[in-house]
Amino acid sequence: MSATANEAFAVSGKGSEKGGGKGSDKGSDKGAKADQDKTVKRLRPPAAKSVGWALVQAARLHRARVGDRLAALDLFAGQEQVVQALAAAGSMTMGDLAATLRVRPPTASKTISRLAALGFVERRAEAGDGRIVRVRLTETGLAKAAAIERIWDEVEAELLEGFDNKERRRLRKLLRRVARSLAEAAGVTGHEADHEMDGEADDDEADALLGPATDGVATET
Structure with a gap:
């Protein structure tokens, strides 16, 4: 083989190596991306397209949004329901409160104890029957109830924007x-x-x- 032929062969070989390298790199990138897309699809919950999934996600976001605002009132998510129930009823027994909120009486009692420690509610024995205890909001609690109402209105406006x-x-x-x-x-x-x-x-x-x-x-x- 002549020198010219050898040089041409060498150049051709280098070109093939360069071209092959680039093609190989591109192929690897595409393969990696395809694997990543498959992984993402596998990680997607099976129920992601269900009504229940959409409902849960919306409820979580709503709860978080309300919870952020309740923190400024020294309340945790869930406690505002007790305050709202008492604001509507005036006063309630522990049994009535638990039934209204659909929780067990010990759960309602624990929540009331925490709210009482904050000065939001007060407990008094029923007149004529000391075994029955009624719970009502204090003046501070009534102010919190009004603030909670405003929070719900604000989040409701965000929730239904465009409807x-x-x-x-x-x-x-x-x-x-x-x-x-x-x-x-x-x-x-x-x-x-x-x-x-x-x-x-x-x-x-x-x-x-x-x-x-x-x-x-x-x-x-």
């Missing part, structure tokens, strides 16, 4: 149907007449009463 009146009512009704279905499956009572408790009208009737929203996101009363 019009009809969409809000529809969403609320669907969630209540979900709650009733789960309650029936678990044998829990108390969800059957939720729509009657607040006098909610059917969609058509409510539309007639409310009329068209002027801004598309009118606040419900």
